[in-house]
Amino acid sequence: MRDQADRRTLFIVSAEAGEALAACVRVDGWRIVVDGGGDGVAGRALASGADVMLVDTRADAPAGAAATQALGGLAAATGRALIALTADTAWLEDLLAVGATHFSVDRGDAHELRQAIRYAAGQVQRDHSDRRGPRFGANADPADVAAWIDARLDDGEHVGVSIIALSRLDILNAARGRAAGDTLIAAARAQVEAVTRGLLGPAAMVAAAGGGDMIVASAAPPPVLARLAAALDAALAKPLPIRGRQAVLGSRWGMAESGPADDAASLLRRAAEALVAAKASDGATVRVAGPEGAAPLDLLAIDLHLAIERGEIDVLFQPQAPIDGRHVTGVEALARWRHGKLGPLGADALFAAADRADLGVALSDHIQELVLARVARWPRPLAGLRVSLNLTAGDLGRPGFAALFLDRVAASGVPFERLTVEITEGGAIRNLEIAAAVLATLREAGVRVALDDFGTGYSSLAYLTALPLDYLKLDKALACGIEATPRHRGVVRAVMTLARSLGLAVIAEGIESEAQRVLLAAEGCTFYQGFLLAEPLDEAALIAMMEMERC
Template identity: 75%
Template sequence: MGIEAERATLFIVSGAARSAGDAAVGDLPGWRIVADEGGEGVAARALASRPALLLVDGRGDPAGGLAGVRALGGLAGATGGALLAVVDDGAALDELHVAGATHFLIDRGDPAELHQAIRFAARTPPREPGERRGRGIGISVEAGDAEAWIGSRLAAGTPVGVLMIALSRLDILNAARGRAVGDALIAAARARVEAITLALLGPAGFVAAPTGGDMIVASAAAPATLATLAAALDAALAQPLLVGARQAVLGSRWGMAASGPDDDAARLLRRAGEALVAAKASDGAMIRVAGPEGAAPLDSLAIDLHLAIERGEIDVLFQPQARIDTRTITGVEALARWHHGRLGPLGADALFAAADRADLGIALSDHIQRLVLARVAAWPAALSALRVSLNLTAGDLGRPGFAALFLDRVAASGVPFDRLTVEITETGAIRNLEAAAEVLATLRAAEVRVALDDFGTGYSSLAYLTALPLDYLKLDKALACGIAATARQRGVVRAVMTLARSLDLPVIAEGVETDTQRALLAAEGCAYLQGYWLAEPLDEAALAAMVEGTRC
């Protein structure tokens, strides 16, 4: 916002006691005065007026003046402009400053003094967009400021909750209505967040706006307060924002985290950020909550993983797969487990997430493949007829020469190629479908079979069926478990089964937990099952005992 060559615009929000802009400032040569009563949409109206200066007149109405500053503070911060607050006394200067006022005048009844304050504020060099002065709600554009604020509260023993909010649909909105409207919406959304946080928490709340439509909200209060604040902010951001005479609604994605006993500020922000990333990647969940208090931060797990392999903490269990009609065990899936020295058993999700953070994904996958092959090669005769499924990662499929490397590894182990099935997920193959197809074709030529895991959960399932050489489909456990819930869900499973039959692909249902689910899946033509109805993941001794028991 800069002063125009001829008549600069002064946008004035007046309290209830002063409803007209000219009455608020008197005769002001060289200025075009736009008076506004404030309220809903005032930030958008202010931006549309192209103001050189924002002024909120709180004389005679301190509460209305503070509300006006809160409503326009986000716009001033987003555009780098000045916001002058005119008041009767200095009682609320701190609150006005926190809400976004950049300049102040305590009125002593001298119109010349007011005019001088207006000229001074308008001539102040513009700040970088988003910059705010002082310490408090909405004053920071740097995540480092949020980290310092959080760190000081944690050091004092105060629990802290963090919300990370990312506004969405901004690119679509900018394309449809212009960048200025998008900026006004961001400013209005920030103003809502700041006002609600200040109203609920006062000095125990903090709002930072690092970039664009991103916001960090921190609550130094009891953990339950974070949920209350999140509900209030969610409801506020779901309400339409006025853009001129029209309305627009912004989408948002959220990550939430509450401090645990071992959290410092960086870890807490990291966990909230990871939850936000998960929310952005989700097809449905708009809000993701980080792990419970006491959960290990991912960075800490990544550090531990560097030592876990050499310490022998990585192990595998084997979950049986059986024919759905006879319960005869025909194979197993190898599932990685991490026996963490401090946290106890951790599943594959935590293991591979830590590996990705530590850039150890390839090394971990190689280790697990060697471990599975060595175990299977040493199995007793009772297990010698079972097929073994092991998972390949996206990193595996993208490695140059991986097919030859894998086949050499299998040959060296002594495990017959035709006893192995490799499982891939849609997310594992989607990075390079053509390269994945080439790797899998080479493995199939050596009699290794291929299964598409978690089928039915991604948008690209049908594309994979035509592009990849496959031997099995593994029905995602959400579909398998949901088959008994509604006729609609049974219809979805029936459609998958019909599709699989048309392609001559046997279906393995994952996550089967009840006999009702098993019976319904069998009726729809499912060939195999895997899940707790049959058995949990087992070590070799328990697996051998189970196989021998089913043969008796």
């Protein structure tokens, strides 16, 4: 007998014939949820855990199209199938345009419809399992990487190579099957590709090297390569979704940077030799070829022990405003490390180094105290601003953290009602029940809660039904993509619909153009932040901005 958590769910939306349709299409081993549609349908579909969604458009094509549109973004964001059941093909193009992934024309044949459901479910599963495309827009292989490296070296560029081997796959395959392992490999590769592309764009490439191995080649100076390694390390440490649950894959790294005599073959060989050493090690999971013998993250971890004492950890504040204007109503506190040699480093590199040095809790405490002390001293122009600060996985898992945090806020003199805490899926997922209890205690005291980076992964969707939230923060890639295609806009629209059904305000991150702001406003976004409004500012610049608003 299949485990309840592994049963597939079919979510049927039908205003009139839902129960009859459920009886007609009953698929062995599936759970069927019937919904009448209307407001909040996306939220109910999400809560059902549906693998396949079926919208009955036969009796009322416009209403069916509206329901399909409401669910289209959810399907796109989660990879789930969305079947439009039609009486004819007249509305077919419209249904596909608003998000249907499959369709079925009703010919009165229940067997045919059941086969369509099975096919859609299987096709979506294969799509996810096959998403191993390692390069930006193409399937690269190691030969492509070698040619790419040689071209950069011929141009005199400094090149770094990381060969990353995912681990624990044998255990995962034995426990959950090879298909689950393939899905997680694809998800991990997508994380690596997204981080690499975001930091370096065309100055880097990612390729599959077989099994769970990846090659990341980058043309950049050593400080940038160190930041990339830190960001990738942090991304791969996050739990990944699999069949409604979570799994954490370990990784081993071999790294090498080009020298005067290197070509692609020698650079890849040295990185591969370093990976062999990392796999053989009981401790160090990252090995760097060359005389230094220490990974960038290890060096950063060593430096971090002194960074707090030296006052190198600082905080900047990025303004937030209602989506319909530029009047600043709040800020997000962003940690920065003013490294003596590498220059400014962002939060990803900072917390990756802290985790490597086992200083995560100490660093988070220091940043919280720093933010609260700054806010408590703010002059009148800043006195009314809400302040968002980030909580880490270590915070959410610490015994007694809620009381500790509330005592810290009370001692600072900052009103609880001015604070919002932000969590990411990596921070909450490690123990969802404990995270929910901590956040509920903070909300009872008046602190608000935001789910950060929403739209970057499937697992964050599950948090909406489990965690006490006030805001969704729409990830930059999703928010900025609203200008791209109707498909992108459909995803954003679905998120907005979902947020409204759950009573959550939406904050869009990374907004860079007026067109993005206008489109997001039209879809119902509540607040925004990004370079269109202002970059992260120090206190002096923030005061100047607020005083200028009052002029």
